[in-house]
Amino acid sequence: MEIISKVSGALTSLGASVLIPIFIFIICMVFGAKLKKSLMAGLTFGAAYIGLNLVINLMITTVNPMVTALADNLGVKKDILDVGWAVGSAVAYSTKCGVLIILVSLGVNILMLATKTTKTLNVDIWNFWNHAFTASVVYIVTGNLIIGLAAGAVHAAFCLVMADRTAERVQKFYKIPGVSIPQGWVVTSIPIINGVNWVLDRIPIIKDIEWDEKHIQEKWGIFGSPLVLGTTLGLILGCVAGYWKDIPTLLNSAISIGAVMMIIPKFIALFMESLTVVSDAAKKFMDKHFKGREFYVGLDSAILIGHPVTVASAIILIPIVLVVAMILPGNRVLPFGDLASLAYFVALVPCLSKGNLFRSIISGIVIMSIVLLICSSFGASMTTMAVDAGYSLPKGAVDITALSAGNWLTWIFYKIAGIFA
Amino acid sequence: MNEHGIPVSIMTCSVNDLANRLTGCDVILSTAQVAFDPGIPVFDGLPLLTGVGEEELLEDLQKTIQEITEKD
Numbered sequence: 001m002e003i004i005s006k007v008s009g010a011l012t013s014l015g016a017s018v019l020i021p022i023f024i025f026i027i028c029m030v031f032g033a034k035l036k037k038s039l040m041a042g043l044t045f046g047a048a049y050i051g052l053n054l055v056i057n058l059m060i061t062t063v064n065p066m067v068t069a070l071a072d073n074l075g076v077k078k079d080i081l082d083v084g085w086a087v088g089s090a091v092a093y094s095t096k097c098g099v100l101i102i103l104v105s106l107g108v109n110i111l112m113l114a115t116k117t118t119k120t121l122n123v124d125i126w127n128f129w130n131h132a133f134t135a136s137v138v139y140i141v142t143g144n145l146i147i148g149l150a151a152g153a154v155h156a157a158f159c160l161v162m163a164d165r166t167a168e169r170v171q172k173f174y175k176i177p178g179v180s181i182p183q184g185w186v187v188t189s190i191p192i193i194n195g196v197n198w199v200l201d202r203i204p205i206i207k208d209i210e211w212d213e214k215h216i217q218e219k220w221g222i223f224g225s226p227l228v229l230g231t232t233l234g235l236i237l238g239c240v241a242g243y244w245k246d247i248p249t250l251l252n253s254a255i256s257i258g259a260v261m262m263i264i265p266k267f268i269a270l271f272m273e274s275l276t277v278v279s280d281a282a283k284k285f286m287d288k289h290f291k292g293r294e295f296y297v298g299l300d301s302a303i304l305i306g307h308p309v310t311v312a313s314a315i316i317l318i319p320i321v322l323v324v325a326m327i328l329p330g331n332r333v334l335p336f337g338d339l340a341s342l343a344y345f346v347a348l349v350p351c352l353s354k355g356n357l358f359r360s361i362i363s364g365i366v367i368m369s370i371v372l373l374i375c376s377s378f379g380a381s382m383t384t385m386a387v388d389a390g391y392s393l394p395k396g397a398v399d400i401t402a403l404s405a406g407n408w409l410t411w412i413f414y415k416i417a418g419i420f421a
Numbered sequence: 422m423n424e425h426g427i428p429v430s431i432m433t434c435s436v437n438d439l440a441n442r443l444t445g446c447d448v449i450l451s452t453a454q455v456a457f458d459p460g461i462p463v464f465d466g467l468p469l470l471t472g473v474g475e476e477e478l479l480e481d482l483q484k485t486i487q488e489i490t491e492k493d
Contacts, residue, residue: 123470174454176467177473178471178473179467179470179471218457221440221441221457222441224435224437224438224439224440224441225437225438225441225442226435226438228441265434265435269433283472297470297471297472297473299470299471302435302452302453303452303453303467303470304453304454305436305437305453306436306451306453306454306455306456307453307454307456308454308456308457311436311437311456314437343437
């Protein structure tokens with residue numbers, strides 16, 4: 001136990017930007033990828049990681065004074081800032097548990113494939129950050145690396161099982177043969193959506209409401225651009241926080257935030273380039289060693305978000321989520337970074353609700369309320385992770401979280417760990 | 422496309438942003454459903470992720486791009 005902790009401590013002192021590339025290189029080589037490709041995959045990951053951190057710093061230093069001003073001027077006390085999944089994932093991967101999670105989750109997957117307890121090969125490696133977050137949160141509470149990693153492993157297994165269970169429905173609805181969706185957050189939305197549908201089905205009149213989503217994309221589609229959304233949010237937040245008295249600062253902050261929202265996906269694309277090498281190698285490995293077995297390719301819910309109902313819901317939910325955040329009792333989170341990504345939170349709703357826009361929005365409201373309360377409950381956890389990982393957050397900064405980390409599975413582990421710690 | 426000597430430049434964006442970024446594009450290759458009519462050919466990019474049907478996709482893509490290039 002001591003030895004593991006010491007070794008892991010020594011490894012993590014290298015930092016995630018050195019350590020994860022090394023792991024990526026090793027995993028690629030183990031799966032049989034060529035040396036040059038494996039090297040490039042590792043290096044690209046490291047570079048993308050460092051680049052992403054630059055942008056994260058920009059976001060936090062720009063938004064932090066706004067949030068403080070918001071509290072001072074309006075008494076709106078939201079002391080946890082949602083920084084979005086991109087930042088959240090970078091933080092989750094940087095912790096002691098996080099750097100090891102790719103190995104752990106892939107290990108669990110291979111084990112489950114070998115024992116025929118799953119049919120899914122999860123090549124959506126970036127989204128292992130959800131498992132990393134679970135592991136890290138449990139590690140913070142218990143101080144025990146092994147227990148943390150075990151929690152992450154269980155999360156990974158849960159994802160695979162849920163992916164298998166929804167595979168046929170998803171494949172049929174979205175016309176994507178051979179695919180399943182083991183994404184670490186989305187699998188937890190399945191019971192919530194089913195619950196909402198169950199309730200709505202029992203209310204006369206309401207159970208038959210259907211809305212038309214065609215016009216939403218035309219009129220409001222411009223908010224699908226992260227740059228526009230970010231700049232607009234910056235302007236609104238700035239004005240509400242009192243910056244209208246200081247126009248230069250208002251405008252500068254607005255475009256800084258727009259820039260951050262636009263730049264982050266560019267770096268994420270670099271991560272994807274690196275991880276594609278891993279997933280390609282993993283697929284070839286599967287073909288070679290598990291020949292003839294039928295398996296699903298586990299992909300990110302990103303492939304589902306083009307559905308017109310999801311697109312329309314994602315846009316409509318932006319102002320709704322902001323209002324909910326303000327009035328929901330017990331909520332400490334200011335939605336921000338993940339407002340651009342609301343589509344992911346309702347990605348499976350059309351499939352489970354027969355493509356109904358009204359149901360998507362209602363499910364969205366229920367889902368986001370639960371997410372906000374869960375993230376409020378996590379409190380300073382992500383901040384602690386970030387600080388431990390060596391991020392320098394400005395003094396007196398708000399705590400951070402990511403709405404994408406707000407899943408009840410992680411929360412249950414967090415609470416159980418709290419009882420035993 | 423390099424193999425066939427066809428010069429292409431690639432612009433990436435998320436599917437939500439697609440309607441705003443179409444200027445100068447001739448073909449769309451998407452891994453998610455495109456919910457509106459963009460007026461240019463759309464290809465389903467899923468085969469590139471799953472490996473299933475990858476070759477047919479690339480062939481179709483190459484043929485379409487070639488046709489577009491010849492029209493100019």
